[in-house]
Amino acid sequence: MNFPTSFSLEGKTALVTGASYGIGFAIASALAGAGAKIVFNDINEEFLAKGLQAYKEAGIDAHGYICDVTDEEAVDAMVAQIAKDVAPVDILVNNAGIIKRIPMTEMKAEEFRQVIDVDLNAPFIVSKAVIPGMIERGGGKIINICSMMSELGRETVSAYAAAKGGLKMLTRNIASEYGAHNIQCNGIGPGYIETPQTAPLREDGHPFNAFILSKTPANRWGTTGDLEGPAVFLASSASDFVNGHVLYVDGGILAYIGKQP
Numbered sequence: 001m002n003f004p005t006s007f008s009l010e011g012k013t014a015l016v017t018g019a020s021y022g023i024g025f026a027i028a029s030a031l032a033g034a035g036a037k038i039v040f041n042d043i044n045e046e047f048l049a050k051g052l053q054a055y056k057e058a059g060i061d062a063h064g065y066i067c068d069v070t071d072e073e074a075v076d077a078m079v080a081q082i083a084k085d086v087a088p089v090d091i092l093v094n095n096a097g098i099i100k101r102i103p104m105t106e107m108k109a110e111e112f113r114q115v116i117d118v119d120l121n122a123p124f125i126v127s128k129a130v131i132p133g134m135i136e137r138g139g140g141k142i143i144n145i146c147s148m149m150s151e152l153g154r155e156t157v158s159a160y161a162a163a164k165g166g167l168k169m170l171t172r173n174i175a176s177e178y179g180a181h182n183i184q185c186n187g188i189g190p191g192y193i194e195t196p197q198t199a200p201l202r203e204d205g206h207p208f209n210a211f212i213l214s215k216t217p218a219n220r221w222g223t224t225g226d227l228e229g230p231a232v233f234l235a236s237s238a239s240d241f242v243n244g245h246v247l248y249v250d251g252g253i254l255a256y257i258g259k260q261p
């Protein structure tokens with residue numbers, strides 16, 4: 001294997017959804033570092049502007065679009081605009097996501113649907129928008145950002161676990177249905193990562209913080225940087241025979257029964 005070229009993304013265009021900050025920003029930055037042109041979206045003008053500034057400060061000439069990934073018409077329009085403004089999408093990272101931590105019996109059906117809409121329906125919508133072009137051009141890469149909750153449940157995250165479990169199976173199904181067109185669809189399953197989404201769990205003295213450290217052999221929370229190498233691997237030709245796989249980047253959580261108190 002020629003390492004420099006097989007991990008290179010030169011000449012590729014990557015769309016990372018919800019990538020103004022957090023895991024999406026880190027993954028997009030890593031893909032840029034490997035040579036990809038970066039496109040991202042957000043639903044919020046202010047965050048989009050801050051994201052564009054952050055990419056600029058990182059030396060990345062990113063293109064940003066306002067788009068709600070749950071809105072099929074808006075997604076189709078954004079993908080078409082990206083092809084005109086930049087280039088067709090070669091690499092899609094379905095990163096945008098929300099979580100609502102509510103005991104299931106207290107969760108409204110509409111709240112459940114909102115989480116499913118962003119975390120599962122949207123990856124379907126955005127993948128469906130880019131796959132035809134990938135087929136026309138001889139292949140492509142789709143990376144779905146799954147979760148520990150693609151494998152495990154816990155109190156208060158019923159909607160999120162249902163969505164992320166479904167996203168694991170959507171990943172496998174896209175791989176099954178479009179692998180013959182040289183499209184590889186894989187997942188990344190981050191463990192517990194320090195981002196705004198998990199900030200409430202890391203507040204001073206929150207019991208969850210000690211709990212997660214006891215469940216992680218690495219005895220630390222993950223950082224968005226821990227996800228960068230795995231993302232470049234799954235976006236590059238180095239993973240052309242990896243399909244339908246969820247790569248867990250969790251410091252060993254899924255392998256570990258937990259530290260004895």
Ligand code: NAP
Pocket residue numbers: 017018019020021022023024041042043044047067068069070094095096097098118145146147148189190191192193194195196197198
């Ligand atoms: P985050 O900090 O909450 O960022 C989520 C991003 O998604 C934000 O930029 C948000 O935009 C965007 N977004 C939400 N709804 C959207 C919509 N309808 N249309 C477009 N963009 C939308 O989350 P994160 O921690 O970086 O997580 C990113 C992904 O990793 C999520 O799928 C999450 O489930 C997954 N994940 C996170 C962890 C973790 O420990 N942090 C672990 C495993 C998996 P706004 O800023 O405008 O709201």
Ligand code: GCO
Pocket residue numbers: 099101146147148149154157160189190191192193197198201
């Ligand atoms: C939670 C956390 C997790 C992480 C991540 C773990 O409340 O349990 O938010 O769900 O976000 O998905 O992989």
